Amino acid sequence: xxxxxxxxxxxxxxxxxxxxxxxxxxxxxxxxxxxxxxxxxxxxxxxxxxxxxxxxxxxxxxxxxxxxxxxxxxxxxxxxxxxxxxxxxxxxxxxxxxxxxxxxxxxxxxxxxxxxxxxxxxxxxxxxxxxxxxxxxxxxxxxxxxxxxxxxxxxxxxxxxxxxxxxxxxxxxxxxxxxxxxxxxxxxxxxxxxxxxxxxxxxxxxxxxxxxxxxxxxxxxxxxxxxxxxxxxxxxxxxxxxxxxxxxxxxxxxxxxxxxxxxxxxxxxxxxxxxxxxxxxxxxxxxxxxxxxxxxxxxxxxxxxxxxxxxxxxxxxxxxxxxxxxxxxxxxxxxxxxxxxxxxxxxxxxxxxxxxxxxxxxxxxxxxxxxxxxxxxxxxxxxxxxxxxxxxxxxxxxxxxxxxxxxxxxxxxxxxxxxx
Amino acid sequence: xxxxxxxxxxxxxxxxxxxxxxxxxxxxxxxxxxxxxxxxxxxxxxxxxxxxxxxxxxxxxxxxxxxxxxxxxxxxxxxxxxxxxxxxxxxxxxxxxxxxxxxxxxxxxxxxxxxxxxxxxxxxxxxxxxxxxxxxxxxxxxxxxxxxxxxxxxxxxxxxxxxxxxxxxxxxxxxxxxxxxxxxxxxxxxxxxxxxxxxxxxxxxxxxxxxxxxxxxxxxxxxxxxxxxxxxxxxxxxxxxxxxxxxxxxxxxxxxxxxxxxxxxxxxxxxxxxxxxxxxxxxxxxxxxxxxxxxxxxxxxxxxxxxxxxxxxxxxxxxxxxxxxxxxxxxxxxxxxxxxxxxxxxxxxxxxxxxxxxxxxxxxxxxxxxxxxxxxxxxxxxxxxxxxxxxxxxxxxxxxxxxxxxxxxxxxxxxxxxxx
Numbered sequence: 001x002x003x004x005x006x007x008x009x010x011x012x013x014x015x016x017x018x019x020x021x022x023x024x025x026x027x028x029x030x031x032x033x034x035x036x037x038x039x040x041x042x043x044x045x046x047x048x049x050x051x052x053x054x055x056x057x058x059x060x061x062x063x064x065x066x067x068x069x070x071x072x073x074x075x076x077x078x079x080x081x082x083x084x085x086x087x088x089x090x091x092x093x094x095x096x097x098x099x100x101x102x103x104x105x106x107x108x109x110x111x112x113x114x115x116x117x118x119x120x121x122x123x124x125x126x127x128x129x130x131x132x133x134x135x136x137x138x139x140x141x142x143x144x145x146x147x148x149x150x151x152x153x154x155x156x157x158x159x160x161x162x163x164x165x166x167x168x169x170x171x172x173x174x175x176x177x178x179x180x181x182x183x184x185x186x187x188x189x190x191x192x193x194x195x196x197x198x199x200x201x202x203x204x205x206x207x208x209x210x211x212x213x214x215x216x217x218x219x220x221x222x223x224x225x226x227x228x229x230x231x232x233x234x235x236x237x238x239x240x241x242x243x244x245x246x247x248x249x250x251x252x253x254x255x256x257x258x259x260x261x262x263x264x265x266x267x268x269x270x271x272x273x274x275x276x277x278x279x280x281x282x283x284x285x286x287x288x289x290x291x292x293x294x295x296x297x298x299x300x301x302x303x304x305x306x307x308x309x310x311x312x313x314x315x316x317x318x319x320x321x322x323x324x325x326x327x328x329x330x331x332x333x334x335x336x337x338x339x340x341x342x343x344x345x346x347x348x349x350x351x352x353x354x355x356x357x358x359x360x361x362x363x364x365x366x367x368x369x370x371x372x373x374x375x376x377x378x379x380x381x382x383x384x385x386x387x388x389x390x391x392x393x394x395x396x397x398x399x400x401x402x403x404x405x406x407x408x409x410x411x412x413x414x415x416x417x418x419x420x
Numbered sequence: 421x422x423x424x425x426x427x428x429x430x431x432x433x434x435x436x437x438x439x440x441x442x443x444x445x446x447x448x449x450x451x452x453x454x455x456x457x458x459x460x461x462x463x464x465x466x467x468x469x470x471x472x473x474x475x476x477x478x479x480x481x482x483x484x485x486x487x488x489x490x491x492x493x494x495x496x497x498x499x500x501x502x503x504x505x506x507x508x509x510x511x512x513x514x515x516x517x518x519x520x521x522x523x524x525x526x527x528x529x530x531x532x533x534x535x536x537x538x539x540x541x542x543x544x545x546x547x548x549x550x551x552x553x554x555x556x557x558x559x560x561x562x563x564x565x566x567x568x569x570x571x572x573x574x575x576x577x578x579x580x581x582x583x584x585x586x587x588x589x590x591x592x593x594x595x596x597x598x599x600x601x602x603x604x605x606x607x608x609x610x611x612x613x614x615x616x617x618x619x620x621x622x623x624x625x626x627x628x629x630x631x632x633x634x635x636x637x638x639x640x641x642x643x644x645x646x647x648x649x650x651x652x653x654x655x656x657x658x659x660x661x662x663x664x665x666x667x668x669x670x671x672x673x674x675x676x677x678x679x680x681x682x683x684x685x686x687x688x689x690x691x692x693x694x695x696x697x698x699x700x701x702x703x704x705x706x707x708x709x710x711x712x713x714x715x716x717x718x719x720x721x722x723x724x725x726x727x728x729x730x731x732x733x734x735x736x737x738x739x740x741x742x743x744x745x746x747x748x749x750x751x752x753x754x755x756x757x758x759x760x761x762x763x764x765x766x767x768x769x770x771x772x773x774x775x776x777x778x779x780x781x782x783x784x785x786x787x788x789x790x791x792x793x794x795x796x797x798x799x800x801x802x803x804x805x806x807x808x809x810x811x812x813x814x815x816x817x818x819x820x821x822x823x824x825x826x827x828x829x830x831x832x833x834x835x836x837x838x839x840x
Contacts, residue, residue, distance in 0.1 A: 014596045016589075044599040073592030079600040161818055168819060169436075169721035172493030176434045179464040180499040185717060203819065273696070275714075294695075296713035297605060301589035305724055307818065387818035398581055398727065398807035399588060399623065 003035055004106035006325075007049060008057075009042035010141075011081075011112030011119075014074040015155030016162075016303040017314035018111060018141050022075060023068040024318025025109055025139070026057050030065075035326050040103065040410050045079030046110070046119065049099050050092065050420050054410040067403035069315060070393035072303035075405050081420065082115045086126065093126045095418050100127070100134055102413040107135045107325050111318075113142035113153075117333060118357035124331040137321040138333035138353050141314075143300045145196035148359045149351045150335035152386055154317055155300070157310030160200030161387035162302040163189050163244070166295065167204035171211030171242045174291070178240040184231060184282050185242050186292040187212075188275035190299060192248040195219050195363040197299070201244030202375035203383055211242035213373075216278070218248030219363050220372040222257055228285050230373060235288060245274050304400055308389025313346070320348040344385030423455055424526035426745075427469060428477075429462035430561075431501075431532030431539075434494040435575030436582075436723040437734035438531060438561050442495060443488040444738025445529055445559070446477050450485075455746050460523065460830050465499030466530070466539065469519050470512065470840050474830040487823035489735060490813035492723035495825050501840065502535045506546065513546045515838050520547070520554055522833040527555045527745050531738075533562035533573075537753060538777035544751040557741040558753035558773050561734075563720045565616035568779045569771045570755035572806055574737055575720070577730030580620030581807035582722040583609050583664070586715065587624035591631030591662045594711070598660040604651060604702050605662050606712040607632075608695035610719060612668040615639050615783040617719070621664030622795035623803055631662035633793075636698070638668030639783050640792035642677055648705050650793060655708060665694050724820055728809025733766070740768040764805030 008025050010018055022041070029036040041055040042048030048055070055076050057065070068075055083092050100108070110120040117138040124136035140147050145156035167187060174185045191197040195217035205211050213234040216222060234241035249257045258274040275292040282290055313336055320334035332350040339345040367379035375383075393400040428445050430438055442461070449456040461475040462468030468475070475496050477485070488495055503512050520528070530540040537558040544556035560567050565576035587607060594605045611617040615637035625631050633654040636642060654661035669677045678694040695712035702710055733756055740754035752770040759765040787799035795803075813820040 010596070013601075014593055047599065071592070072589050074596030077599060078596050080597070081600055164819060165724050166718050166722070168822070169492050169723060170717040172491070172822060173434055173717045173721035176430070176494030176498050177500070179467065179497060180501055181433075182717075187718075273712075273714075276693070276696070291716050292693075292714065293716035293718050294693075294712065294714040295718070296711050297590040297593045297602075298586050298607075298713050298715070298718075301593035302586070303589060304585050309818075384817055389818065390812070390815055392810070392812070395810055397804055398729075398809065399584060402588070402592060 003033065003037040004104050006036050006039045006107035006109060007042065007054070007100065007105045008039050008109040009045045009048065009111065010074040010076055010078040011045050011110060011116040012078060013143065013300065014078050015141060015143050015300050016072040016158040016306045017154055017311050019068040019071045019073070019075045020311050020314035021111055021139055021141060021154060021318035023065055024315040025322055026065050028319045028322040032322070032326055036107065040105065041076040043407065044077035045081060046083070047079050047081055047420050049096055050418050052099050052412045052414055052418070054103070055407045056410045059406055059408040064403055064405060069311065070303060071402040072301045076407065083119045083122065086122065093123065094130070096123060097127050097130050097132050099414065101132050103410065105134065107137070109137050109139055109321050111139040111141050113144065114147060114358050114360060117353050121331055121353035121357050124353070135325045135330045137325050137330070138356065139317055139321045140333055140335070143197065144191060144194055146194045146360045146362070148356055148361045151338040151346065152336055154310060154314035156196060157307035157313070157386040158302065159190070159197055159299050160383060161307040162299045162305050163197055163200045163295065164203040164387055165305055167201045167212050167242065167244055170293065171204060174240050174242060181289060182291045183235050183240050183288040184279070184290040186275045186279045186290065187244050188273050188292065188294045189244060189246060191218060191246045193218055193360060195246050198244050198246035199363055199367060199375050199379055200383055200387070203380065203387065209238050212244045213238065213241045214243045215374055216243065216245040216249040217363065217368060217372070218246050218250060219365070220368060221252035222249055224281065231282055232286055243278060245278050247274055249274055303393055306391050307387045308391040309386055311391040316348055324350055341381050341385065344388065423453065423457040425524050426456050426459045426527035426529060427462065427474070427520065427525045428459050428529040429465045429468065429531065430494040430496055430498040431465050431530060431536040432498060433563065433720065434498050435561060435563050435720050436492040436578040436726045437574055437731050439488040439491045439493070439495045440731050440734035441531055441559055441561060441574060441738035443485055444735040445742055446485050448739045448742040452742070452746055456527065460525065461496040463827065464497035465501060466503065467499045467501055467840050469516055470838050472519050472832045472834055472838070474523070475827045476830045479826055479828040484823055484825060489731065490723060491822040492721045496827065503539045503542065506542065513543065514550070516543060517547055517550050517552050519834065521552050523830065525554065527557070529557050529559055529741050531559040531561050533564065534567060534778050534780060537773050541751055541773035541777050544773070555745045555750045557745050558776065559737055559741045560753055560755070563617065564611060564614055566614045566780045566782070568776055568781045571758040571766065572756055574730060574734035576616060577727035577733070577806035578722065579610070579617055579719050580803060581727040582719045582725050583617055583620045583715065584623040584807055585725055587621045587632050587662065587664055590713065591624060594660050594662060601709060602711045603655050603660050603708040604699070604710040606695045606699045606710065607664050608693050608712065608714045609664060609666060611638060611666040613638055613780060615666050618664050618666035619783055619787060619795050619799055620803055620807070623800065623807065629658050632664045633658065633661045634663045635794055636663065636665040636669040637783065637788060637792070638666050638670060639785070640788060641672035642669055644701065651702055652706055663698060665698050667694055669694055723813055726811050727807045728811040729806055731811040736768055744770055761801050761805065764808065
């Protein structure tokens with residue numbers, strides 16, 4: 001069989017290590033030029049394929065591709081763009097296959113979360129049905145850590161490390177000042193549905209009394225009375241209280257705390273974060289001085305404090321996806337299988353996309369303490385290896401030396417335009 | 421002259437490197453046991469002296485003291501506590517001297533910002549007047565970088581590095597997603613009066629079009645029309661817009677943007693950050709999807725990404741303060757004198773506290789571009805060396821290994837209690 005092209009796309013929210021996966025895909029493909037002629041990357045994810053705006057990665061030097069390993073963000077552009085079902089929008093799938101055909105693309109690597117695994121799965125089915133079978137591989141990526149089967153998701157370890165380190169550092173700051181200044185500090189972290197990231201904040205403390213004193217998980221309905229009681233206890237006992245709150249923290253009725261009815265001067269409902277809501281609650285009910293931080297994109301782009309484990313795994317899933325494709329596997333995703341906790345050992349296996357698509361893995365209840373405010377020993381055992389090791393980027397003049405690609409376009413071959 | 425004791429206190433907001441200064445003071449004092457018997461540290465800053473709750477640093481091992489160099493926060497506790505004028509509260513000064521006398525304290529090292537330099541200066545004058553002359557040294561510390569005479573302030577370089585790196589990383593994230601998601605990203609940084617920290621965000625970009633596209637300084641009155649025009653231009657031209665805003669950004673009439681009249685569901689005025697105000701403005705007037713981050717304490721406690729230059733200088737001012745004291749100098753502060761930009765060279769000199777106390781050094785207008793939204797080449801020349809170099813803390817199991825001191829109390833010698 002002669003060599004064919006591959007298409008690689010980044011999907012959904014980017015991470016500190018998604019480019020490490022791209023690096024794994026491209027470097028591994030380059031070792032098999034007899035099978036993969038070129039890796040085309042979607043400019044802005046799958047949209048790049050639909051509008052036939054692909055990037056010629058053969059135009060990038062080996063050195064540049066290697067530098068992707070330490071560069072955060074999505075080097076080719078990502079997209080929040082979910083293909084509809086075949087019934088709703090057949091034209092999109094047909095267009096995709098049409099573009100793949102025109103560019104002799106025999107391999108599709110889709111680097112994303114649940115939605116993307118669904119898309120990759122569908123493309124695999126439809127390409128066969130349309131008489132142009134494409135080898136479709138999902139490649140896992142999500143800071144939310146919510147993909148099933150895989151023990152963890154590339155992208156999560158680094159955001160977990162960022163949140164744990166930041167909690168630890170801010171706690172030292174707050175404790176130093178608690179006598180005369182801020183008593184309560186609130187850190188808002190990502191995770192709208194699953195509390196994995198918030199749980200990682202718990203790694204900052206080991207002894208009773210250590211920060212964070214309270215974690216607010218999306219999985220545990222918010223109980224204001226119990227929360228305020230605990231804040232007061234902490235301030236009384238330890239002089240300060242550090243709270244890590246997930247953006248997805250919600251009341252029993254499912255209403256997000258962040259939607260607490262805050263209005264601006266004109267009476268417009270204000271889209272705010274959850275941290276100011278929690279902080280204001282503490283001030284109003286308990287009168288403590290507070291500060292809050294909203295980590296937002298800083299947490300998922302913080303390549304400067306990436307977890308070495310995460311970087312290794314992000315690369316490994318990219319590499320494995322190409323190897324699986326070349327071995328004839330399709331409609332699968334490389335998954336991380338944990339062999340042991342101590343010492344931490346893992347390997348890559350494959351799992352069918354049909355078992356992964358559209359499923360969410362929530363933080364198990366046994367990872368949350370009985371009172372709902374902390375993490376258990378089991379959670380620590382799971383989380384600790386994932387943040388282990390530092391993998392610093394190179395620096396120049398005090399700043400990380402991140403790479404920018406040429407991102408040269410592949411010449412379009414179709415006459416038709418497609419509008420997304 | 422026989423050996424006497426020294427008193428060291430941390431004052432005001434702590435930083436990622438104030439403990440490196442403490443390390444410099446204590447290690448240097450330990451080399452001169454013939455002159456300085458012990459360094460007592462104030463528990464919670466100057467309050468520790470007033471209530472006679474001091475920490476015996478001789479109880480800490482050399483290894484522990486060395487570890488202060490890489491530990492953020494204030495290891496002995498700091499305080500926001502400004503001694504009033506002598507007329508207003510003579511009792512406080514008398515008490516201080518009484519405690520110094522009871523513990524044979526001949527040296528006072530006060531590690532803080534403008535207010536603390538004023539206090540150190542006053543204590544020097546009063547101790548003489550009271551017939552118990554104490555050698556008083558100010559030791560500079562402030563993330564705000566607003567002390568006069570010294571070229572820069574220990575603490576600033578690390579927060580500057582954090583802000584520059586975070587801006588650079590978040591910008592890569594936003595740019596990757598701009599096609600289908602967030603177009604405007606706002607990062608709120610510290611600096612209520614001076615825009616030094618906001619200016620540091622400007623280091624993230626070098627070429628036209630690079631993020632940050634807009635910096636909002638406290639020194640430049642906020643002009644909503646010009647601001648929104650610029651945001652629109654950036655999104656049109658570059659697909660995205662990254663904004664670094666100082667918490668001190670204000671309207672021409674002096675009103676902070678953060679006091680924009682936001683009210684909660686009950687109609688109470690809400691103390692919010694400036695980032696959500698700016699972000700909501702963009703959404704309301706231009707309709708762009710936005711995200712915002714509030715760095716808050718994370719920025720000044722981020723020892724994991726401290727500037728090596730800053731750590732070195734923080735240690736050096738502590739060391740120099742002790743040497744100056746032993747050389748008979750009093751009522752002075754070690755200042756950093758820049759000898760050259762390229763290569764960056766600096767040395768420590770001394771300056772009288774009377775010239776430093778209660779004075780603020782603002783960001784010069786020539787460091788801000790004509791349009792008020794960016795930094796000039798002169799600003800870059802000044803700022804770049806200050807963030808240079810990485811000085812990573814040691815890690816264990818994925819987290820920085822920060823030190824906790826014993827903080828054993830010095831036995832009180834006075835019968836009287838003092839209430840602050």
